[in-house]
Amino acid sequence: MSELSHLLEFRGGNFTAEMFASPAVQAAYRVMLDGEYAEAEMRFRRIIDENPKDHEALAGLAVCTAEDGGRFLTAEKLAQQSVRLAPKSAAGYIALGYIHLRGSRLEEGYRYLMKAKHLAPRDPRLSAGFALYDRERPPVIADLSRLHPVNRALGGIRTGLRSPAQRAMGLACLAVTVYMASTLIG
Numbered sequence: 162m163s164e165l166s167h168l169l170e171f172r173g174g175n176f177t178a179e180m181f182a183s184p185a186v187q188a189a190y191r192v193m194l195d196g197e198y199a200e201a202e203m204r205f206r207r208i209i210d211e212n213p214k215d216h217e218a219l220a221g222l223a224v225c226t227a228e229d230g231g232r233f234l235t236a237e238k239l240a241q242q243s244v245r246l247a248p249k250s251a252a253g254y255i256a257l258g259y260i261h262l263r264g265s266r267l268e269e270g271y272r273y274l275m276k277a278k279h280l281a282p283r284d285p286r287l288s289a290g291f292a293l294y295d296r297e298r299p300p301v302i303a304d305l306s307r308l309h310p311v312n313r314a315l316g317g318i319r320t321g322l323r324s325p326a327q328r329a330m331g332l333a334c335l336a337v338t339v340y341m342a343s344t345l346i347g
Contacts, residue, residue, distance in 0.1 A: 183218075186215065219242055240260055262297055270294060274294065
């Protein structure tokens with residue numbers, strides 16, 4: 162099982178046929194999720210030879226290029242080309258996010274994944290990207306193991322407070338809790 166497939170299972174993602182207009186693209190993604198990056202790259206290249214403007218195939222090829230040999234610069238160019246072809250599609254942004262995360266550029270990767278989430282919040286490929294982000298970013302308390310219960314709890318809180326609106330809601334709940342506790346005590 163490939164790391165991508167494992168990450169999709171970790172985050173509860175589900176790879177469905179409704180995501181793609183082309184069954185050939187879906188089949189290539191399935192091969193990639195099985196860890197056969199060379200075979201998937203060959204399939205994506207065939208699709209692109211037939212239709213050079215297939216942004217989904219370009220995004221998949223970009224991920225394969227990054228995974229199979231770590232050619233991050235080439236992969237980034239392919240993903241950017243996918244974004245240029247279809248700026249309203251999440252595929253290129255997901256590929257850019259994944260490539261940046263694999264290249265240890267966590268903030269840029271997270272930013273691209275959030276852009277993709279805005280465009281297609283139910284795309285299961287996002288799950289793999291966010292799982293990789295969760296795994297790569299440092300634990301909240303560096304001296305404790307990532308699996309320590311305190312780090313897991315604080316990491317869950319950190320994940321839950323990603324947007325300004327979520328942070329504001331968290332602060333409001335904290336303020337109400339403090340107020341209620343002070344009225345009960347005092």
